[in-house]
Amino acid sequence: MKLFLPxxxxxxxxxxxxxxxxxxxxxxxxxxxxxxxxxxxNSFLDAANNFERIALAEKDKWLxxxxxxxxxxxxSYIDTVKEKKDIYLDKVDQLINIADxxxxxxxxxxxxxxxxxxxxxxxxxxxxxxxxxxxxxxSFQMAMDLxxxxxxxxxxxxMGIYYTPQQFGGGPAAAKPYFESSIKKFNEFKPADDLMxxxxxxxxxxxxxxxxx
Amino acid sequence: MKIIFILVLLASPVISLSQxxxxxxITDQNSAPLPGANIYLKDTYDGTSSSADGSFxxxxxxxxxxxxxxxxxxxxQVERKIKLNGEKIYLEIKLEEDSKELGTVVxxxxxxxxxxxxxxxxxxxxxxxxxxxxxxxxxxxxETLPGTQQVGxxxxxxxxxxxxxxxxxxxxxxxxxxxFYSSVPDIPSRGRFSAFLFKGTIFSTGxxxxxxxxxxxxxxxxxxxxLADETLTSISLMPLGxxxxxxxxxxxxxxxxxxxFSNLDPFFKLQxxxxxxxxxxxxxxxxxNFRQKFSNSGMLKLFSSVNVGDLSLYMNNLDNPSVKDxxxxxxxxxxxxxxxxxxxxxxxxxxxGTSYSYDKDKIKIDSNRAGETxxxxxxxxxxxxxxxxxxxxxxxxxxxxxxxxNTFNELSKNLNEVLTAGYAEADIFFTNDFAGRxxxxxxxxxxxxxxxxxxxxxxxxxxxxxxQFNFAFGNFYQTPDKDFLMQTTGFAFEKATHYIxxxxxxxxxxxxRVEVYYKKYxxxxxxxxxxxxxxxxxxxxxxxxxxxxxxxxxxxxxDRMTFTYTDYWISYSYLxxxxxxxxxxxxAFPTFATPHTFSIVTKHWIxxxxxxxxxxxxxxxxxxxxxxNNPEFLGDKAKNYNNLSxxxxxxxxxxxxxxxxxxxxxxxxxxxxxxGYRYSTNGRYKEPVLPTALRSAIIGMFINxxxxxxx
Numbered sequence: 001m002k003l004f005l006p007x008x009x010x011x012x013x014x015x016x017x018x019x020x021x022x023x024x025x026x027x028x029x030x031x032x033x034x035x036x037x038x039x040x041x042n043s044f045l046d047a048a049n050n051f052e053r054i055a056l057a058e059k060d061k062w063l064x065x066x067x068x069x070x071x072x073x074x075x076s077y078i079d080t081v082k083e084k085k086d087i088y089l090d091k092v093d094q095l096i097n098i099a100d101x102x103x104x105x106x107x108x109x110x111x112x113x114x115x116x117x118x119x120x121x122x123x124x125x126x127x128x129x130x131x132x133x134x135x136x137x138x139s140f141q142m143a144m145d146l147x148x149x150x151x152x153x154x155x156x157x158x159m160g161i162y163y164t165p166q167q168f169g170g171g172p173a174a175a176k177p178y179f180e181s182s183i184k185k186f187n188e189f190k191p192a193d194d195l196m197x198x199x200x201x202x203x204x205x206x207x208x209x210x211x212x213x
Numbered sequence: 214m215k216i217i218f219i220l221v222l223l224a225s226p227v228i229s230l231s232q233x234x235x236x237x238x239i240t241d242q243n244s245a246p247l248p249g250a251n252i253y254l255k256d257t258y259d260g261t262s263s264s265a266d267g268s269f270x271x272x273x274x275x276x277x278x279x280x281x282x283x284x285x286x287x288x289x290q291v292e293r294k295i296k297l298n299g300e301k302i303y304l305e306i307k308l309e310e311d312s313k314e315l316g317t318v319v320x321x322x323x324x325x326x327x328x329x330x331x332x333x334x335x336x337x338x339x340x341x342x343x344x345x346x347x348x349x350x351x352x353x354x355x356e357t358l359p360g361t362q363q364v365g366x367x368x369x370x371x372x373x374x375x376x377x378x379x380x381x382x383x384x385x386x387x388x389x390x391x392x393f394y395s396s397v398p399d400i401p402s403r404g405r406f407s408a409f410l411f412k413g414t415i416f417s418t419g420x421x422x423x424x425x426x427x428x429x430x431x432x433x434x435x436x437x438x439x440l441a442d443e444t445l446t447s448i449s450l451m452p453l454g455x456x457x458x459x460x461x462x463x464x465x466x467x468x469x470x471x472x473x474f475s476n477l478d479p480f481f482k483l484q485x486x487x488x489x490x491x492x493x494x495x496x497x498x499x500x501x502n503f504r505q506k507f508s509n510s511g512m513l514k515l516f517s518s519v520n521v522g523d524l525s526l527y528m529n530n531l532d533n534p535s536v537k538d539x540x541x542x543x544x545x546x547x548x549x550x551x552x553x554x555x556x557x558x559x560x561x562x563x564x565x566g567t568s569y570s571y572d573k574d575k576i577k578i579d580s581n582r583a584g585e586t587x588x589x590x591x592x593x594x595x596x597x598x599x600x601x602x603x604x605x606x607x608x609x610x611x612x613x614x615x616x617x618x619n620t621f622n623e624l625s626k627n628l629n630e631v632l633t634a635g636y637a638e639a640d641i642f643f644t645n646d647f648a649g650r651x652x653x654x655x656x657x658x659x660x661x662x663x664x665x666x667x668x669x670x671x672x673x674x675x676x677x678x679x680x681q682f683n684f685a686f687g688n689f690y691q692t693p694d695k696d697f698l699m700q701t702t703g704f705a706f707e708k709a710t711h712y713i714x715x716x717x718x719x720x721x722x723x724x725x726r727v728e729v730y731y732k733k734y735x736x737x738x739x740x741x742x743x744x745x746x747x748x749x750x751x752x753x754x755x756x757x758x759x760x761x762x763x764x765x766x767x768x769x770x771x772d773r774m775t776f777t778y779t780d781y782w783i784s785y786s787y788l789x790x791x792x793x794x795x796x797x798x799x800x801a802f803p804t805f806a807t808p809h810t811f812s813i814v815t816k817h818w819i820x821x822x823x824x825x826x827x828x829x830x831x832x833x834x835x836x837x838x839x840x841x842n843n844p845e846f847l848g849d850k851a852k853n854y855n856n857l858s859x860x861x862x863x864x865x866x867x868x869x870x871x872x873x874x875x876x877x878x879x880x881x882x883x884x885x886x887x888x889g890y891r892y893s894t895n896g897r898y899k900e901p902v903l904p905t906a907l908r909s910a911i912i913g914m915f916i917n918x919x920x921x922x923x924x
Contacts, residue, residue, distance in 0.1 A: 084287070
């Protein structure tokens with residue numbers, strides 16, 4: 001029995017670690033599945049809370065921070081109380097910076113940083129385009145440099161151009177090449193695992209359909 | 214092996230059987246339910262969000278001591294120690310608003326703030342440059358706010374019955390000696406600094422912080438931009454000049470430089486001028502702006518500008534209509550501002566600043582020559598210590614050395630003043646709805662050989678989500694103008710006491726503010742320095758016995774919501790003021806004040822043609838002027854002032870470069886405004902003081918090279 005004792009302990013450890021990993025995977029998957037069906041503000045806040053709980057319990061995983069931020073960016077668009085929008089985005093910046101410190105030079109994180117800047121700009125475009133427009137563009141550029149195959153930064157860059165008036169080099173025609181390039185990348189894009197971001201394809205297809213009409 | 218397997222299973226957490234149910238309700242301080250709060254056990258996945266009625270419920274398989282955390286955006290996090298033993302737990306938890314977030318009371322008596330940083334502000338920096346009738350001049354834009362007077366013949370801000378000398382411009386915490394270009398009598402000049410240099414503007418019409426001094430009436434506090442946003446080259450073209458700028462951005466530093474050449478001659482040839490220019494104003498200016506950000510989030514800022522210019526004109530001689538006086542002026546200005554702001558450790562922030570300015574005017578009036586040189590060197594240190602929940606302490610000191618040299622033909626006079634000041638101030642949030650600022654400032658003037666101590670208090674009380682009352686009281690001192698100090702000694706600090714009460718609503722795109730104030734002036738410098746234009750008046754001896762008062766109501770309304778793509782604001786000021794100062798033989802309503810001033814500013818964006826259209830209308834009752842034939846001093850009043858200005862900004866793309874083309878016209882209907890009259894020595898001839906042109910139009914173009922969209 002003496003011989004077995006170290007073995008028991010090590011086996012127990014392995015099983016426990018696997019159990020923890022499974023727990024993380026399962027919890028993340030469960031919440032990711034729900035992402036597509038979110039509708040009202042409360043369901044988004046609830047999803048953000050779920051991801052944040054996982055993030056805080058896990059401490060060293062960047063993805064739950066990423067998804068919590070992602071959901072808050074969307075919440076900032078949904079909430080109709082204008083004063084609250086910036087507060088969500090303050091939270092986004094706080095969470096995304098933690099994600100960045102856990103996983104430096106991650107293209108998806110820079111994509112999200114750009115999204116956050118885009119959301120800030122849309123709150124008060126007349127006064128903010130100068131600061132946040134630049135910030136968004138340089139974040140998307142960084143995201144593309146870090147991973148040339150990531151289709152999301154190009155889609156978001158295209159969105160920014162789509163909503164820029166034609167007179168300033170924006171509009172559907174100017175945005176189209178970005179969506180086309182993005183969809184090409186989506187066709188080849190394979191997320192490294194089930195938890196990695198894979199959103200955006202439907203949105204790009206919608207945009208291309210809208211431009212085509 | 215079986216035994217091992219069982220042991221392993223026992224060690225894994227899946228087996229634990231006891232479950233605890235935790236439920237409860239999350240509300241705010243007023244017991245209103247808070248949906249969307251995050252309720253969870255620390256370091257576990259277990260938790261839930263509160264539902265629409267604030268209730269929550271979840272079960273956990275954890276046992277023993279645990280920490281329940283409730284967090285919600287905009288509220289302070291709450292932690293509760295609980296014991297998990299299978300028994301149901303019910304908790305009612307009240308969350309307190311986080312003072313750093315939405316809906317906290319803001320100390321704001323007397324001040325208008327324009328900033329991108331603070332969310333509850335009245336104006337944004339861009340609002341300043343896009344206001345019609347202001348020619349993108351900061352001071353012009355501020356004159357559409359309540360509390361300011363329309364004084365078209367002089368530069369400077371005249372606030373609540375105060376003279377222009379009583380308003381100080383402060384850039385990055387340090388007073389600016391010559392914020393305006395050199396001007397000619399009765400022809401105002403514009404502000405020296407472009408609105409684009411600043412990220413934040415606080416325009417205080419009274420009751421401001423103990424950090425600032427030497428301004429009896431008003432302080433314009435400007436904060437310069439941080440790092441340049443991007444590498445960018447741009448050019449500007451206007452009929453009155455052209456220039457270019459380039460910004461280079463590196464990761465943690467940026468360097469911008471700008472050069473502009475101006476010559477108003479072609480512009481004045483196109484537009485009929487009332488002034489008989491020989492050499493229309495022309496000049497050359499350049500500036501350099503450097504920023505370095507350090508890893509500890511400290512920021513070094515360096516700004517330096519230089520400007521030279523000259524002009525000359527013929528002025529009517531009221532005593533002899535057949536001759537004209539020749540007036541020529543050459544001016545030069547150098548300005549340097551270097552400062553560092555950084556965090557010492559967690560709660561301590563330090564600001565270190567130094568500035569130097571040199572300003573020289575050489576004036577020729579017929580055969581007489583006058584020269585005026587002003588230099589200001591200063592250093593300032595401010596330390597801020599965060600206490601708790603947004604409350605903080607600020608203290609520091611500054612030293613200002615001013616050197617004046619005046620010459621008139623062979624005569625020369627000079628002054629050397631050293632002003633030292635220290636201040637301490639506490640900003641305290643008693644609750645989320647009640648905040649106060651209490652401070653004291655002490656100053657010593659070498660030239661006056663006197664000291665002063667000025668206490669200042671500002672309170673803010675919030676009565677609803679968007680509504681609050683503010684109150685401010687304070688003493689304000691300044692050294693008399695150099696013109697007096699050159700004459701004799703024995704002056705005291707001029708003093709003003711402010712009492713301000715306001716109510717404001719800053720909400721969803723709508724702002725309403727009404728403010729009443731009372732100011733008492735004492736120890737104002739008195740005495741006749743210049744006889745012009747008050748020739749017939751008795752010469753007043755020098756003393757510090759001037760006094761006066763000022764009281765009034767300022768109303769402001771801004772609405773960006775009611776009309777699509779339309780932003781408008783309305784300002785109204787009622788002012789009652791009288792003072793006895795300078796060469797006034799008696800107490801009187803001063804020449805730079807009027808009882809009623811009204812402005813309406815509108816901006817409308819037309820997306821189809823990417824054009825912004827602005828209309829500004831201003832009305833002011835006539836101001837008093839001196840008529841030597843009237844036994845009542847300043848008993849005459851000029852006629853009412855009216856102005857309607859239009860501006861268009863067309864945003865477009867030329868050769869793939871983002872371009873703004875703007876066009877503005879001042880006084881479109883051609884109102885015949887008269888600011889007042891000047892009399893001949895014998896009082897028999899008078900001449901109106903008029904704007905330099907009946908109407909003036911300006912067209913210009915601004916191009917961002919090689920950048921096709923505005924961001």
